[in-house]
Amino acid sequence: MILESIIIVIYTIALLLIFMYALAQLNLLYNYLSAKKKDTNNLEPLDFSNPDKVPYVTIQLPVFNEMYVMERLLDNIAKMDYPKDKLEIQVLDDSTDETVKSTFEHIEKLKQTGLDIQHITRVDRSGFKAGALKEGLKIAKGEFIAIFDADFLPKKNWLKCTIPYFTDDNIGVVQTRWGHINRNYSLLTKIQAFALDAHFTLEQVGRNSKGHFINFNGTAGIWRKTCIIDAGNWEGDTLTEDLDLSYRAQLKNWKFKYLEDVETPAELPVVISAARSQQFRWNKGGAENFRKMLWRVLKSDNISTKTKVHGLLHLLNSTMFLNIFIVAILSIPMLYIKNEYAHLRFYFYFMSFFVVSTIIFFICYWFMYKQIYGSGYKKFFSYIGMFFTFFSIAMGFSLHNSIAVIEGHLGKRSEFVRTPKFNISSLKDSWKGNKYLRKNLSPNVILEGLLMLYFAFGLYSAFVVGDQGGDFGLFPFHLMLFIGFGYVFFKSIASKV
Structure with a gap:
């Protein structure tokens, strides 16, 4: 017995x-449901026609061996509707294949249109994505840092929808909701979309509306540069550097703003091996951050008991x-x-x-x-x-x-x-032959x-x-x-x- x-x-x-x-x-x-009932949008309008009112923005694009989506990404970002004299684009390219050359050539073409875009490469890839973001931040001109992964396709007005929220000096991050351009491609993509939709509606709004900790999702969000530096900058000791920096920033009393109504389309993994690698990274990174943040959250004098409970359960997701x-x-x-x-x-x-x-x-x-x-x-x-x-x-x-x-x-x-990314948006597209698949x-x-x-x-x-x-x-x-x-x-x- x-x-x-x-x-x-x-x-x-x-x-x-x-x-x-x-x-x-x-x-x-x-x-x-409580948040949906009341209008919490007290947004102060920003006059984009007045150059003195428009802040300088750096867009960071951390990429690694993105043969299938690199051109699509660059062309999409180049269409961003924002004053060119207040916009810088950093392509943080850690690639190790032939895309380094093709990316460089495409960037040179975009430069001829008057776009301030830089191709930044590293010999030492230490810290992976976190290391690339940190390296780019050293020379970033922007007061605000927008980040997009290679499979994201922000709409032209994305910056104009997000930048105005930073008129509140306490806001350190504005995060937008992920959309899915290939949601109906297969049962696998439908399941992933279902799970992500729950996170980007129920969880992000549910936490943010009551002042509990939320996380920057690694992409489709924008940081105040001083917030990144004040929180201790990017660190590569966990697999989810976004969750790590998010908690360090909020423990420093920075506020996060989540925008459910601003959708940023992206591509879901269509092959189960790609979904497995993404799931492994997210879940292991979550556990790593629980180890790293547990005592910092519990010992913090700046947050309520309820926020601590929600924070620990969030880290234990x-x-x-x-x-x-x-x-x-x-x-x-x-x-x-x-x-x-x-x-x-x-x-x-x-x-x-x-x-x-x-x-x-x-x-x-x-x-x-x-x-x-x-x-x-x-x-x-x-x-x-x-x-x-x-x-x-x-x-x-x-x-x-x-x-x-x-x-x-x-x-x-x-x-x-x-x-791995695939550049798949319709049922006719195929993932067969993708060179990055394990x-x-x-x-x-x-x-x-x-x-x-x-x-x-x-x-x-x-x-x-x-x-x-x-x-x-x-x-x-x-x-x-x-x-x-x-x-x-x-x-x-x-x-x-």
Whole structure:
């Protein structure tokens, strides 16, 4: 009974942590709905026709081996509607392939149009993206620093929509919402869009509207230069340098402004290996920042207890994958324990309460979904299908993401692996032949295939446990896990064929 007791304790703790996270999401939903009811836009207008009122802006474009999207990026940024004498563009090019030459040539053409654009390269790529941003900042002319990754396509009026918010001297960052130019390309892109939309509506608005900490998302945002320097500048000791600097800045009392209504379109990864590398970096970086920021947040005298709680749960976002994975793995032993020990029946009745966590997530994400897609019966039924598909595939990524989280919490260092870009915006475009895709199959894929079989066993177990004709309480959960791990396994195999 000792082993069974250990399993029960670990399972219960993981469920409790998931439930706490669900309650935090519910609070963010309340904040989000409250913010939508009132007009909080007290924006002081900025006269862009008066040169004395227009601040100098530097746009930084950190890039690395971007053959497929480099020309698109440069041409798009060149169209930015902002006084040319107040705009500088830095192409922070850490590339190691032939794109260095082609990028240089394209920049030279743009210079002939009167654009102040520089091609900045480094021999030493230390610090990766953070190092490139820091290097560019040393010579940046701008009072404000806008940052765009290579797959982002800001609209012409982007600066005019964001710069006016800096009339408030306390604002250190203005972050905009990500859009998705290839949202409907595949099931994989739809799932990624679903998850990101939840972050960029429910979470960012929910936190920002109550003054809780939010994060600059690494791109599609603009910093006050003095804020970056005051917060300690860019540091490359975590894989999510954006989250790191965001927390250091807010601990210094800088305010962040999130603009849900300003959309910045971008391209989602269309190949599962690219999505895996992005997920690994984000989730490991989140855990690394929890280690780095935990005591700074707890010991801060500048923030409220509620902001501290939301901040710690924000930093623990990625750790939820580990809790989900633990619950998933232990759910099959728990099925057998439930039907072996009748005296524990009351405990299992109590455990069924945690279905409430799923219901909370379902409600929260519905408000996000209808904000993006609209409401109505047809949309709701479409949402039900998308929600359970999303949950299934997200759980299918739980092994991969849990490994990232564990490495982050243990302090294991790893290289910054950038996400390959594809220049895909329509169903006709293909990712085949992309030279930046990894050719090797991750060893985790084999484990994901075995986990698919493990949860197939869980489905079988529902029919044979106990002496009352089976137990189907966990059958839907195991079905979602079987589908999720099966999708990730077969999709990973197919992408290498």
